[in-house]
Each structure stands twice: as C-alpha cells, then as structure tokens.
Amino acid sequence: MSVVPVSAARLPPISGAAHAAAAELGRALKGRISLDEQDRLAYSRDMWPKALLWVREGRIPPPPDAVVWPRDEAEVVEIVRIARAHRIPLIPFGAGSGVCGGVLAVQGGIAVDLKRLERVGRVDPESLTVEAQAGVLGEVLERNLNAQGYTLGHFPSSIYMSTLGGWLAARSAGQLSSLYGKIEDMTVGVRAVLGTGEVVATPQRPRRGPDLAQLLIGSEGTLCLFTAATLRVHPYPEERAFRGLRFRTVAEGVEAMRRLFRAGLRPAVARLYDPFDTALVARSRHKGPATPPSLRGVVRADVLPALTRQLSARTLGRPGWINRAADLFRSCLLVLMFEGEARRTAREEEHARALCLRTGGEDLGEEPARNWYRERYAVSYKMSKVVDNGAFADTMEVAATWDKVLDVYERVRAAVAPVAFVVCHFSHAYQEGCSLYFSFVASGSDDVDQERRYDQLWRTALSAAVSAGATVSHHHGVGLLKQTQLREELGEGRRMLEALKRACDPDGILNPGKLTL
C-alpha cells in the first residue's frame, strides 16, 4: 500500500465516524482521548526513515483522527467494542520506535497508546517468570527486574523508547539474543484483546494444540492489542567475559561464527563487522581502541558522523565510488561477550577463543568487546548534518541459514552499490544461521529524487536478499515498508494469514493496510 503524505501545516479533517465514536470513547475512558492537532501530529508516524524524509519536507503521513490512552485491559476491550460499532480503525501504538511505518494510520482511525498499561509483577523465583503489562517501556521493565535480582535479557538498542507490546508485535530482538533468544523465545504466554473484543490468555505448557501466542506475536497490531505477557527471566549474570578478534576476510569471520554456534557455544553477543564498517569506526569519534559501531540506529549514530567528517554530500551522491574504495579494506572484527554463572562463562569464552584462533582469528584482547558493551546504547536521536545536507540513511535486517549468509551479503552489496553506500554486520546468531544487518547511506538531488532513490534502494536491497534465500525481516518487522516482499515470501501460504485475520478481526478494524492485510 502506498501512502500519500499530507501537509503538516494543514491536517485532514477528522472523519465523521471518529467524531461519532469520540463521545463514547471519551465517556468510557473518562476523558483520556484527544482530537487535538498536536496529538494527531505526534502519533502520525514512527521512526520509519521515509517518514523522516517527509518531515524534512514539512509533510507527514496521514494522521489518526484521535488518540486514546486506556489504563487497563477492560478499557481496551471497551475501545474495541466502540470501534467495531463505528467501524473505525484502531492503530495500537507502543512508543513509536518502529522503523517500518507500522503505526501509520493509512485509513485514519484511532491511535491506541498502550503505555499506561505499565505494571510489572513480582518474579516467581520457582518458575523464573514474570508478568508485565504490554505498555511498559523496555528500560523500566529491565530496571524493575534488576532490582529483583533478575534480567529479561532483551536489550534492543531502542530499549529506552520501545514497549513490551511493540516488541511482541514486531518480533523484536535484543543485542544479547544469541543467548536469551528473541522476544518470541522468552514469551511464555500472552494476554491480548482480539478485534472481536474477546480477551485471550495463552496458558503455559503443558497444553494441547497449536500455540496461539506464536500466531499473535509478530502480528503488528493487525490481529490483537497485547495487554500483558508472561516472560521468562534469568538470574542477573554473575560474570561477563569479553573478547575481540580480527579475521582476514568476511568469509573467515562468518565461518568462525558458524563454528562457534555449531559447537554449541552460547555467547550472549557475537557480532562480526564487515571490513569497511570495522575501518570506519576505527576512525570514529570514540576514544580508545577501535570501537565497533553497532550500526544500531536508523538515524545513524556512528556511520553517518564518521562519513560526514570524511565525505561530502557530493561524494555520497556517487556511492559506487565509495563502495569500491571500501573494497580496499579487508579485515573484520568479531566481538564476543559471554555472561552468566562465573565459571561457565570463563570456560565458554576460553573455548570460543581457541576455536576462533583455529579458524584464522587474531586475538585483539578484551578491549574491543568491552568498548562495544560500553557504547551499546549510544544511539543518536539527532539528525546528522549529512542528513540535513540531503542524504538519508536506513538499515535492513534480514536473516538466513549459514549456507546462504555469504551469498546474501554479496548479492545485497552488489545490488545496492550503485545506489547507496553500504556496510553490514552479522549478529543475532543461532545454530542454523544469523541475521545480516545492512546500513545504507545515500543521497538525492532534491526531495523527489531522494524519495525515488529511497524506494529504489529498498526494492533493490530486499529483492537481492530474498532471492539469495533470506527472510524479509529478522527483527524490525514488516510495517508498510516490506509488504511487497512479504507477499512474495508468503506465497500461497498467505491464505493462512488471511484466515487468521478473519477469525481474530472479522471487521478488519485492527491496523488495516499492514502485513498485506
């Protein structure tokens, strides 16, 4: 679905259905509803870089008609009932940190901000689980658990500005996912309100039948509004062990990662930076030895500042040239971190180090990995100067099995090289494969050219990744951005997604226009 942005100075009028629903909603929520322009403006977008381009031009995506702030699950049920009666869309809204346009109100409707559902329960020390409400911010949740002596182990770079509900809806991954898993791995059960208004709670095992939780997780607001989840927690780690290693080539580094995971080792972090990424950051602003970038933000924290210093916007207009220059760099950096019980952590790290050395790695000591750990949330929320000068940046995270990882890497780089400057790191690894996280920087001559290039970049990059066997997303989700490729990936199986939609949201009120639904 293509979205036509509107002028931020003149918002479209509120729909009749929204006006009609507003009075009822106002009563049900004791006034916690807004039809104000500022609120509609604030809830019109997330962190999708394309929407950021529009903002730079004084435009915004079509805003919701209204915003509501429920305080508990019963109020969410009531919102769904009223929206159904008025046939008005509801757009679940966490913290708006999504990067694919998942919260855009493409058909108008009501943004449902769930952040007031923020309670976190006591950890059950026997089962090592905790129940938390879906609107809690990631960082608040983690601090609460730390105070009880536990960790969730979920550390997305956006932890300060994303919610549990958003994580569930987009199948989020944290930086330590290789040990603790993605959010779907740590969820024991969910509570949610379906588009029918029915409240579902998925029970813990043992239970019979398909796992409904796994059918709702990843639904990006199209099947349900999450209200709470029971999550697996872990005792706060006793010890951390760090190691940085240099490899002569990407292939060698990827092979080392593969061997680590195939050998059953479970580092919390295993991130391999491709050569130019490694080199760029060695020259970046951070003090101390070569600090790898996490390349974690969409509004680039590390790469863009480094590039602004070293490249002009004019050079960015010739990405092929920069990409060729990048080929001169060869060696790449692997950052490893283990955590957990003290003795086991030390032993695993020792074993991993030996295995990496056998695979051609050179030991750089602990420092590169310690640096990475220190800087792991150093995400800049400011637009970089180079962006002001007409460049734009985005990131693409896909995943593939080990046999395909290098092919995905090469094909995406080759496809994107004429359009954008590209770097990549490999992270979120499992026994069978890992995620590839590409960062792109490109520029256009004017607003129209930038948007055209942005679309071309994504089409090219994602098609190359998918044709090499990758899945369209590892942890950012689909939103509006990747719908075409999702449709391809689902093929005839999309029928099952449609069946889910009809059963959970028969009136199609939940986040319409997303996930191809």
Next chain:
Amino acid sequence: MTDDLRDALQRLLVARFAAEADGTITLSPSHERELKAVLDLFREHRQPLPPNVRISRARMDGIGTIDPVAGTVEAGAGVPLARLEQELRQRDLSLGPLSPGMLALDLASFLEGPYAGLRVVPGGRLEALPLALTALMSDGLRFISRPSPRSAAGPDLDALFLGGEGRFGWITSATLRCFQRPRAERTAAYALSAPDAALSSLRTAVARGCWFRRVLLQPERDRVLLQAEVIGPPEGVERDLSSLAHEVFARGGRSQTPVPPAAAPALPEREVSWDELGRGLDEGRAATLYRIALDTVVVSGWTDGGLPLGGRGTPSDWANRDVLQAIAREADPLSVFGGAQ
C-alpha cells in the same frame, strides 16, 4: 463417504487404497502430488474426511538434502524419526536428545501430534524442530515457509501446523534443524536430601546450559537419587557436568556411583510441569525424564498427570479452543480436514 468418492479414490490410488473388514479405509499416497489429488477429490465431492478414513503418509518417507553447513535436513512427513536419526549420525549430525516415545514416531505425527514438534535446546528452551514446513492446505494449495533461523515476517504461521492435528493442513515435508552429533556422553549420579533440592539443582543446571539426554530421579526414604546422562561435544560435557555438580553440591548433595543405564523401553510419555513432577517425587514416584526444558519435562512411564503424549489429541481439548477453531473454520471452510469440531 459416498460411493462416487470412494470409487474415485480407488481409481486414483489403486493398491494404495486399502479397505478393512471393519469399514476402515487407509489411503497411502506416495507423494505430495498424490496427497493433493486425494484432498482435491474430497473437496470436489464437498465431503469432509470421515472418521473411518485414515490417510497414511508413511510412503512419503524420503530423506532429502542434508546440509552440514547449516546443519539442516529435508525430510518427508512419513520418515520415522529413528531412521532419520540414524542417517544423520552417519553425517555427523543429530536431531538432539529425543525421547523413546518421539523416536518411535514418524515426522508428521511428531510435528502434528501432542509433542508439537518441540525439542529442547541448550539453555532449556523448547524450540520447534522444523526450520520450515511444507503443507497442503484444504484448498490443495501449498503452504511453504522459508527456512530461516528466526524471522519477523509476521506471525509464525508454522505454529498452525505444529500440534495442529492436521486441522489446518497436512505437513508433507519439513526442513529440520540438526545439532552436531554429540561426541561425548557421560553419566553422573548424586544423592540429595529432598525432591526440592534435586529439582532445583536440575532446573538451574538446565538454565545454565546443561544438556541432558535423560535424567533418572529415584526418591528413597531419606534422600533422592539423581542420575543424569549428559551429551554434547567433549568440552561441553565437561562444562555441563561441572555446572551440575556445582548446583548439587551447593544444595548439600553428594556424588554417587552411577548405575549403568538400562536400555530405555518405550513406555507411555507425559509432559508435566515442574510442580507436578515435584508432587510426584514427594509421593515417592520415580521418574525418568526427557526433553528437560525450563517450562516442562517429559516423563516416561507415568500413567497419570500432565499431558499424555501418545496418540493423537482432538481439537476439543485444545487450549484457546474457541479462537483456534474459528481460525480452522476460516482456513478450511468446507471442513475437508474435519473442520472445527
């Protein structure tokens, strides 16, 4: 089933159509295309699969590509897991520590039945054995998921088929995740003062990453014996044994001489919660454990409690039954797979 449909099925399958004296009919298509043709016939005749018709996928038992790099294998729905495991071991791979009950099944029964295709990975998480599935949906179209270690491309639709008892579609093949063949196996035995101490040692060790093939728990008058069989690469086994010992000693346990493990007979298995396991031990029941996960364990030989894992379940017992049945109605409007019962 109408005579017309019966004739059509017989013409299609010839010798692979078997009618018993008691009225049971077994259809044994030998590949996916033939299974699709069977489903097409039921759909064309607008008839659901009647209870007396059994469709066996035993002939769809091919083992496809074994990829040692990704550690995956492609397998047909009818492959017996024991045979698959044998083949994999020759290629230095393994499905991991499966229980005798699991190994006695073919792939489709393991995935679609109460085991729901789950195995345990180091760290104690339950994970679906398939990386990707191919299944036939009720309209004869193919559901094919993409092999990827993880994905955020919408909901995990494979979940409809795992534990789905064939209500949403029939799995025809799958790409399965394999481990490296465990090169070492060691057995360690301990005595602890009480069931609580034994279970919390074990559970903590699992959370730390210990990977057990099997654990025996034997409550005695004033102590509980815990005997654990640890598998993995040699260094991993050493690490795991040391972690387990650490947990046991921290709870006042002592080492014992392990009893040589007996060959495991295929007894009925049940999935039970740790609480239930604890209650059983308190009552003096011994337990042989498999698939020891943080959520639950599989107990062999218990005849009550938890979730029985043998045979097939029915959707009327499902958790979240109403929603799942509503999905089944949407996915299979003609009720070819028996629809929503």
